[in-house]
Amino acid sequence: MSKIIVKDRDGKEHILNAEKGLTLMEIIRDSGLDIEALCGGCAACATCHVYIGSKWIDKLPKMQDDEESMLDQTFDLKPGSRLACQIEFIDDYNDIFMELAPK
Amino acid sequence: MLKTDIVIIGAGPVGLFAIFELGLLNLKCHVIDSLEQIGGQCSELYPEKPIFDIPSQVKINGNELVENLINQSKPFDPVFHLGQQANQIKKLEDGYWEVQTSANKIIKTKCIVIAAGAGSFVPRKPPLENLKEYEEKSIFYSIKDKSIFNNKKVLIAGGGDSALDWAINLSSSCDVTLLHRRKEFRASPDSVKKFFELESIGKTKFALGQLLSIQGKNGKIESITYKNEMEEITNNYQYLIPLFGLIMKLGPIVDWGLELDSNLIRVNTENFETSIPSIFAIGDINTYPGKLKLILSGFHEAALMSQKAFKYCNPEKKLIFRYTTSSKDLHKKLGLK
Numbered sequence: 001m002s003k004i005i006v007k008d009r010d011g012k013e014h015i016l017n018a019e020k021g022l023t024l025m026e027i028i029r030d031s032g033l034d035i036e037a038l039c040g041g042c043a044a045c046a047t048c049h050v051y052i053g054s055k056w057i058d059k060l061p062k063m064q065d066d067e068e069s070m071l072d073q074t075f076d077l078k079p080g081s082r083l084a085c086q087i088e089f090i091d092d093y094n095d096i097f098m099e100l101a102p103k
Numbered sequence: 104m105l106k107t108d109i110v111i112i113g114a115g116p117v118g119l120f121a122i123f124e125l126g127l128l129n130l131k132c133h134v135i136d137s138l139e140q141i142g143g144q145c146s147e148l149y150p151e152k153p154i155f156d157i158p159s160q161v162k163i164n165g166n167e168l169v170e171n172l173i174n175q176s177k178p179f180d181p182v183f184h185l186g187q188q189a190n191q192i193k194k195l196e197d198g199y200w201e202v203q204t205s206a207n208k209i210i211k212t213k214c215i216v217i218a219a220g221a222g223s224f225v226p227r228k229p230p231l232e233n234l235k236e237y238e239e240k241s242i243f244y245s246i247k248d249k250s251i252f253n254n255k256k257v258l259i260a261g262g263g264d265s266a267l268d269w270a271i272n273l274s275s276s277c278d279v280t281l282l283h284r285r286k287e288f289r290a291s292p293d294s295v296k297k298f299f300e301l302e303s304i305g306k307t308k309f310a311l312g313q314l315l316s317i318q319g320k321n322g323k324i325e326s327i328t329y330k331n332e333m334e335e336i337t338n339n340y341q342y343l344i345p346l347f348g349l350i351m352k353l354g355p356i357v358d359w360g361l362e363l364d365s366n367l368i369r370v371n372t373e374n375f376e377t378s379i380p381s382i383f384a385i386g387d388i389n390t391y392p393g394k395l396k397l398i399l400s401g402f403h404e405a406a407l408m409s410q411k412a413f414k415y416c417n418p419e420k421k422l423i424f425r426y427t428t429s430s431k432d433l434h435k436k437l438g439l440k
Binding site: 040102 | 148262284289
């Protein structure tokens with residue numbers, strides 16, 4: 001089974017089972033990690049902000065306008081900032097690393 | 104003092120449908136919402152996004168759904184108290200509840216229905232140290248009196264319509280800089296054009312970056328530091344207006360003594376009453392085994408809740424179950440002849 005690696009806000013790394021077709025937000029949320037994901041995944045709230053590991057950034061699909069616009073409303077942005085709800089997991093992303101952004 | 108059968112907290116889709124269900128049972132509703140407009144998340148977060156799982160609606164967007172629900176509730180003359188939060192509740196000796204809003208309105212009611220979704224919408228605050236010290240003194244999330252900025256140095260942070268509109272608006276009366284993380288804006292192209300026209304003649308300034316820190320004392324800002332990919336920049340400003348949209352927070356409801364389960368209100372599934380009798384919770388804000396956060400679940404919860412609310416409001420009366428298709432009594436309530 002494919003995995004993703006998620007670093008929580010205390011610096012602890014979690015290895016989560018990842019299934020093709022789920023979004024990164026759904027994988028993180030269903031694991032019980034603390035990701036708010038208030039709007040449920042429609043790029044409308046920016047509460048699933050994560051930092052994608054630097055070597056993965058260019059491998060992901062480019063941001064659509066609504067994701068980029070939502071990032072305008074959030075803080076602590078870094079080069080790897082993405083909304084986890086807008087990235088659908090595929091097996092090419094096995095072992096992808098990300099960090100939860102501060103609340 | 105206002106008096107009613109039911110106070111509904113939250114004017115989102117579930118709160119609106121509750122007006123209808125309660126109205127069919129002759130119960131009058133007052134509705135409180137922190138936003139200035141009706142519709143909750145549907146209007147604020149995804150007005151244009153299509154929803155596909157509202158029964159019988161193949162495809163409907165947030166705004167259309169809200170408009171339909173408002174029309175559906177119209178025969179029952181709900182009273183809306185918008186732009187205010189339900190702050191406090193108090194049980195009175197005569198059995199009524201007293202609900203006090205942040206605008207100091209007091210409403211006496213037999214039942215309270217909490218349909219507050221994920222909470223009330225409040226401004227999104229930048230994570231800056233000592234933010235509180237400056238709020239309402241030299242940091243404002245909304246502008247009531249723009250004359251306080253006259254001839255001052257003001258930094259507006261954000262990249263949406265309100266940030267651009269205020270930057271344009273204040274350009275004639277103060278030294279205004281707009282700080283945004285990129286050169287693109289999620290705002291009307293006209294505003295963007297107007298802003299950069301003003302910038303080109305020195306009436307406004309544009310800064311690229313994100314807020315980093317505030318320096319000052321006793322609530323007075325002296326300078327603000329922001330950073331971009333190249334550098335950190337500190338400039339003198341007297342006011343900061345962060346305009347990063349709205350986010351939902353549960354707010355005062357957590358202190359009302361209701362049984363909670365990770366910030367959701369526990370209810371029973373027979374009538375969606377909370378741990379406190381005559382207070383109900385419906386829609387996304389409640390939890391029970393098997394709960395699904397769907398608008399359609401909230402509709403179902405509203406219907407069942409209404410049956411129990413009727414009993415609180417009419418302890419002597421027997422409730423006769425009727426269908427809207429055939430009941431003359433219901434037709435009359437709906438304004439049909």
